Structures are given as C-alpha cells and as structure tokens.
Amino acid sequence: DAGVIQSPRHEVTEMGQEVTLRCKPISGHNSLFWYRQTMMRGLELLIYFNNNVPIDDSGMPEDRFSAKMPNASFSTLKIQPSEPRDSAVYFCASSARGGYGYTFGSGTRLTVV
C-alpha cells in the first residue's frame, strides 16, 4: 500500500490566492482527518470525515477554509482567500473504522507570502 498520499508537498502562494490541498487515503480506511501543524499551536484537528461525511468541522479556523470528500479515495482542503497566517504544514490522516491509530501523509508545507 502506498500509504496516505498528499499533494503538493510544497506550495508557495501569494496572499489572496486560492489554495487547494489534496489527499488520497489508504484504500479501505473510512475515516479521514485534516490537521494543521504550526510552531505556536502544534497539531490541530481541523475537520474529519467518516464514510465521506463531514462529522466535525469545529476546528476549521474561518469560513475561508472548506473541505470536501466527494468519494472514499479523495479529499480536498481549500483556503480562499489565503492569508500569511495560514502558513503551516497541513497533514491528512486516515484510519480504519474505530480509529486505533492513524496513518499520516507526509504533509503539505504551505507558505503564503
């Protein structure tokens, strides 16, 4: 299995631009999680899906952030418009039903200038 695949690995964009981060979970996993990692705040859960349905998006910082999971093999996290304070590493993780430990992707390092 290729693991959780995230793209792009690095993204540099200008303030005000739309940014889309992509994630392919492990086949057969039915839970998907988006986390953000910064030096100041550590790892924060943004949103998670069970069986492609968003369950809890209370961690999404603002309306500028949105996430979708149109099918079991693909999810996106979109920021529109992006701001410099959104600069962080964004991780996607997936797990089988019941959790019991996730598998993380390698992350997308986002820099907004």
Place this chain on the structure above:
Amino acid sequence: AQSVTQPDIHITVSEGASLELRCNYSYGATPYLFWYVQSPGQGLQLLLKYFSGDTLVQGIKGFEAEFKRSQSSFNLRKPSVHWSDAAEYFCAVGAGGGADGLTFGKGTHLIIQP
C-alpha cells in the same frame, strides 16, 4: 475537554543512554493513548498505543510506554537510544481509539549526543 501535556520541549541524551519522555493527559473516561514520532520533513509515524489491558505496551523501534492511571501519565521509554532516534515525539489522547480525532501534545524534541 481532553488535553495532553508534554513538559519537556527539548531533551538531550547521549547515544546508548536510556530515555524517558513524559506525557500527562486529562480525559474524563478511559483514555486511548498514543505515541507518534516525526522526523524532519516527514509525517507522523505511530510508535505504540494503549487501549486497555496490560499497562506496559511495546511498540516499534524498541520503544515502550507505561500507562499509570493514578498519575494520568503515559511515559515513553527506550533502554538505549540510537542516533537515528533523534526526532520530534508526540503524545496523543482520543476517545474510541481516535475515531473522533486525537488531541496531541506540543511535542518533545529529542537530541542525541554522540
């Protein structure tokens, strides 16, 4: 609300010496506890997990952790560290095995001295 505290931001250990990384949690019910390791530029890798049963759990790479309910702790240990163990270590707690998301500590940065 659940929370995790890792009191040590940085720890320096000589290669071959023993290691203990501290983790304290706050959780209202029986916790599901995890330790993850993150190498620079990489994602997080699961080292070990505790759900129930034996309070001493074994993980990968020679790591173990002990759950102590009375102290609300889940400390990570290794008898002899290797230079390749230098990384960031995260403790996490969650309900239902993490099915509703995990709460992570801020991490401990492990430095290995030759």
